Amino acid sequence: MTTRNTGGFFRRVQAGLWRHRVVQLLLLLTPPVGWFGVVYLGSLAILLLSAFWYLDPATSAVRHDFSLQNFQLIASGPVYGDIALRTILVAAVVTLVDILVAFPIAYYMARIASSRVRAILFVLVLLPLWAGYLVKIYAWRIVLAQGGLLEWFLGLFGQAGLNPGLSEPGMVITFCYLWLPYMILPIYAGLERIPPSVLEASADLGGRGWMTFRRVVLPLALPAVAAGSIFTFSLTLGDYVTPQLIANTKFIGNVVFDNQGVANNVPFAAAYALVPIAIMAIYLLGARRLGAFESL
Amino acid sequence: MRTRSLFATLAVAGLVASACSSAATPSPAPPTAAPATASPAASASTAASPSAPASPAGPSLPTSIGAGEGELNIVVWDGYAQDGTVEKKYDWVHPFEAATGCKVNAKPGGTSDEMVTLMRQGGGTVYDGVSASGDASNRLIANGDVAPINPDLIPDWKDIAPFLQSPAHNTINGVHYGVSHGWGGNELMYRTDLFKPAPTSWDVVFDPAKAAGYKGKVTDYDSPIYIADAALYLKAHKPDLGITDVYELTQPQLDAAVQLLKDQHQFVGKYWGTFTDNIDFFTNGTTTIGTTWPYQVNFLKGEKVKVEGIVPSEGMTGWADTWMMSAHAKHPNCMYKWMAWMVTPNVQAQVAEAFGESPANPKACDLLDKPGGVGPYALANFCTAYRVNDKAFYDAIAFWKTPQADCGDSRGKTCIDYSVWTQKWTEVRG
Secondary structure, three states: OHHHHHHHHHHHHHHHHHHOHHHHHHHHHHHHHHHHHHHHHHHHHHHHHHOOOEEOOOOOOEEOOOOOHHHHHHHHOHHHHHHHHHHHHHHHHHHHHHHHHHHHHHHHHHHHOOHHHHHHHHHHHHHHHHOOHHHHHHHHHHHHOOOOHHHHHHHOOOOHHHOOOOOHHHHHHHHHHHHHHHHHHHHHHHHHOOOHHHHHHHHHOOOOHHHHHHHHHHHHHHHHHHHHHHHHHHHHHHOOHHHHHHHOOOOHHHHHHHHHHOOOOHHHHHHHHHHHHHHHHHHHHHHHHOOOHHHO | OHHHHHHHHHHHHHHHHHHHHHOOOOOOOOOOOOOOOOOHHHHHOOOOOOOOOOOOOHHHOOOOOOOOOOEEEEEEOOOOOOEOOOOOOOEOHHHHHHHHOOEEEEEEOOOHHHHHHHHOHHHHOOOOEEEEEHHHHHHHHHOOOEOOOOHHHOHHHHHOOHHHHOOOOOEEOOEEOOEEEEEEEOEEEEEOOOOOOOOOOOHHHHOHHHHHHHOOOEEEEOOHHHHHHHHHHHHHHOHHHOOOOOOOOEHHHHHHHHHHHHHHHHHEEEEEOOHHHHHHHHHOOOOOEEEEOHHHHHHHHHOOOOEEEEOOOOOOEEEEEEEEEEOOOOOHHHHHHHHHHHOOHHHHHHHHHHHHOEEOOHHHHHHHOOOOOOOOOOOOOHHHHOOOOOHHHHHHOEEOOOOOOOOOOOOOOOEOOHHHHHHHHHHHHO
């Protein structure tokens, strides 16, 4: 009796859902939209909101009142601007170097390599991503340190003095290594998508190798390069471990970490965290104009 | 074609996600580190009566230690639970396990802040105990995270230096919340072969006229708490600032200390954040003079690097650690056995020598001061060098605590709290 009743109940629900497509859609979309809206955008909204709170100087407790003092402090001296500028500059250099290194590799993989070699290259590109992020940074510490691997290697050519050591150039090298796969993969995907017929057409019209590359391949691959640069730029912009461990310099992330971790000044950390968000918003708008999103 | 690029996108997105999640824990664990914010409530109630016995505190105090639970999970400063892997001779974990049947799982904490967080995990049931520094211990007590303990169950309690039996950082109103373990100071280290003449004062790093001679060779500890070291220098050399406590600075006092550090910035070659950096920079001569912990001095001497660590004439900042038990410990008997074990003379001698700090139990000196000590980091006349029984010296160390707005004296709430120290330190570093 009960079994038949429940069976009837489910069937009625089924039938009801079939008839009311809106309800069906609602049930399907509520979990993902809820996650995105509440968990993802909600936490961003709280971040934005808490940037306008401040620490009560007497009790060190967070006061939930509106105030612009965090932003005034950021704007008051050169130090926070310098740190933001340093972060952006390093992110830009890392992105540029990664493009220069990744493009030939991706081009070789997409256009020249046999499928066997391509598979091997794929494994080699992806392999470092299976190793822990901290492990890789500490490995680079060993490579770059005074009396380390790189110094020994350069010493073989009598150029030991060229070793950058645990400094800002050393940090750029480490960043380039860390994010290189994120540049290679989108460029590879972009280059592979260029139909061979386009290249043949270029050749038919008298375009030689370099001409074809410059006027056909490069413009078609540009969205992919922009897509890859989103990764290298944003990952560098948000990193705070590599600056601390390799160059012991301050990035935006280090200032955020220092203020929220130990000092418990979450409002100030939130205010400064809006700086990279603003930078990325501008960057993404630019990338969209280059067609990066179509190429993802 | 379309599917493949979609696949690539997914792969990249996944990899980005995994990279981001693996970036979550950045702090390499130094043997001891900067303090974190303490609850103001803690310092308010520290007016203890040191002579009072620990008999009160309600019915919860055990009167005997039961059988071990077979396991012990503790949060420690790196180096406080050695099992012979670093140096064969320094092993007090295996003998403890053999004697009590309690298997030790030690989790190193990077900072006091991290240790407090770890101790609160799982409602305080994940870890049984912690080696808390002075800035963490009062927070743990104020929040009810740690249990009052019965000193009668610690046989060596009576031998602990009198000034460490009931210090304000672990004893509140005569109730003991742990057993003192060891203490030490942030010394001034220099390369004896590269830095001459030998320094006697912090002026070699803070006085521009002197520091200019070693431009680029000076090193500072990379933490806001280092502002206290500058304040300590000013306390001795600029008495008109009226600095009484280097962690309780009013705005003009803090500004003066920060200005000193900003002026010093051009002479600083490296700021060290991890003790391994400190060791590397002194090994290869990148820096030749600056603040350090005794641990690094001992390590470098062991590596035959020509260094010396001294206590400058102005005194120094420092730390004092306590073994504390979680109020919700799953293995309280093993934790009691561990606390009792850690203050026995033999273990105290090993920790003191391996870590480079003063043992809380001066009985350890019988072992430390005999020729050859107890291990490879032995030091002749260890206990004289570390002033183990010297209460005046102990009192002269400015032990780390968290700067708060409440000065804790007649000045009221005119002091500057740690969040501002952090911002000021960012300005110093640039």
